[in-house]
Amino acid sequence: MSELAYFGGPSLFEVPKSTSNLLTPDVEKFLTYSKAFYHEHQYTNNGPNVKALEQRLAEFHQVKHCLVFSSGFWALALAMKYLKLEGKTEVIMPSLTYRRMTDICAWAGLTPKFCEVDEDTLAMTAQSVEDCITSQTALILAAHPIVNCADAQALEDLSLRYNLPLLFDSVESVYEDLPQGRVGGFGAAECFSLHACKLINGFGGGYLTTNDSTLMETLAAQRTFGITGLDTIGVCGGFNAKLNEMHAAMALASLDDVDEQVRLNEARYRCYQERLSYISGIRLLEFDDAQRCGFKNIVAEIEDDWPLSRSDTIKLLNAENILARVYYDPPLHKKRMLFPHIPAALPISERLSQRFVNLPCGQQVSLEDIGQIIDFLEFVSENHREINAALRERCNE
Numbered sequence: 463m464s465e466l467a468y469f470g471g472p473s474l475f476e477v478p479k480s481t482s483n484l485l486t487p488d489v490e491k492f493l494t495y496s497k498a499f500y501h502e503h504q505y506t507n508n509g510p511n512v513k514a515l516e517q518r519l520a521e522f523h524q525v526k527h528c529l530v531f532s533s534g535f536w537a538l539a540l541a542m543k544y545l546k547l548e549g550k551t552e553v554i555m556p557s558l559t560y561r562r563m564t565d566i567c568a569w570a571g572l573t574p575k576f577c578e579v580d581e582d583t584l585a586m587t588a589q590s591v592e593d594c595i596t597s598q599t600a601l602i603l604a605a606h607p608i609v610n611c612a613d614a615q616a617l618e619d620l621s622l623r624y625n626l627p628l629l630f631d632s633v634e635s636v637y638e639d640l641p642q643g644r645v646g647g648f649g650a651a652e653c654f655s656l657h658a659c660k661l662i663n664g665f666g667g668g669y670l671t672t673n674d675s676t677l678m679e680t681l682a683a684q685r686t687f688g689i690t691g692l693d694t695i696g697v698c699g700g701f702n703a704k705l706n707e708m709h710a711a712m713a714l715a716s717l718d719d720v721d722e723q724v725r726l727n728e729a730r731y732r733c734y735q736e737r738l739s740y741i742s743g744i745r746l747l748e749f750d751d752a753q754r755c756g757f758k759n760i761v762a763e764i765e766d767d768w769p770l771s772r773s774d775t776i777k778l779l780n781a782e783n784i785l786a787r788v789y790y791d792p793p794l795h796k797k798r799m800l801f802p803h804i805p806a807a808l809p810i811s812e813r814l815s816q817r818f819v820n821l822p823c824g825q826q827v828s829l830e831d832i833g834q835i836i837d838f839l840e841f842v843s844e845n846h847r848e849i850n851a852a853l854r855e856r857c858n859e
């Protein structure tokens with residue numbers, strides 16, 4: 463017992479193993495792209511890398527337009543502000559999602575109306591959204607879960623049936639295909655992030671994809687102070703939410719490497735899949751690999767027959783520098799919020815928020831590391847009696 467880091471032993475890993483992707487593209491590629499803007503002395507405002515990145519991302523997602531932003535946050539907030547129905551106040555969105563999503567709604571002047579998710583897919587469904595539609599619905603904000611996708615086509619059909627605008631947060635589904643097409647082309651628009659821990663690392667940044675030219679032109683002006691032409695400024699207000707050239711250079715270098723990264727992610731995922739299948743009580747959320755997918759995140763369910771609580775399991779792992787984290791817990795409707803929201807009872811989201819963990823993945827986690835992580839889980843499972851007793855003793859100290 464004393465060898466476990468939680469009880470004072472040395473950590474299994476010296477360097478922390480994180481659940482973030484932390485992808486580092488080839489530095490030479492980054493420098494080559496950087497030289498382009500450096501030589502042209504154009505560091506921001508639609509420089510060569512921003513233009514190239516927008517074109518390549520539009521091709522990547524098979525859509526007409528892509529706009530890059532300073533963050534995924536601002537891509538979402540500006541798209542929400544633009545798309546929401548005039549005079550209405552509510553945005554329908556899942557509660558089991560990204561922890562800052564309600565802040566984004568507040569910036570867009572909308573009140574969250576939280577919908578339930580499906581027990582098996584962890585995704586919102588057309589039915590759960592339909593249950594939340596009221597005379598005040600201004601927008602549907604569809605967020606994909608972090609393993610596999612929501613049924614984007616069913617959500618799109620619903621939005622057309624009710625004449626409601628539909629915006630996707632597809633940050634976790636950059637690489638995915640659905641039977642009806644590539645992620646990026648559903649709804650009025652889809653938003654993505656270029657944060658350093660996402661599949662495409664631009665140090666930070668975000669982007670939006672759409673087939674709607676008016677939406678594209680309006681948001682292009684808004685992200686640049688509302689400027690619509692030489693010395694003309696639009697009336698609908700503006701922000702400074704541009705992406706600079708250095709970030710675009712990094713994102714281009716990451717995009718060059720993305721297929722290779724996904725191949726490496728898949729190898730890690732297969733390793734977890736193989737080894738976890740021998741451990742009872744922990745179930746890997748499997749990717750639907752009948753479609754193209756990015757294999758980016760590793761999420762596992764702590765089942766009822768796992769002999770430790772989820773929080774004790776995470777404590778033990780974290781002490782070993784295995785930075786496992788809870789999956790979207792607390793759900794947003796349970797979080798303290800200072801801005802308006804509509805109270806909801808969401809028993810499925812609440813139950814699911816207690817059951818899942820994100821496990822280490824991405825470029826900085828090797829197959830050997832994964833082997834050690836799983837050996838550790840096996841050790842914990844086999845020695846659960848002593849470990850639980852020691853944990854209780856520690857609690858009573």
Ligand SMILES: *Cc1c(COP(=O)(O)O)cnc(C)c1O
Nearest residue numbers: 533534535560633655657667668
């Ligand atoms: C990271 C993330 C965002 C925000 O993106 P930033 O670029 O960090 O602002 C939005 N939604 C989801 C689901 C995310 O994971």
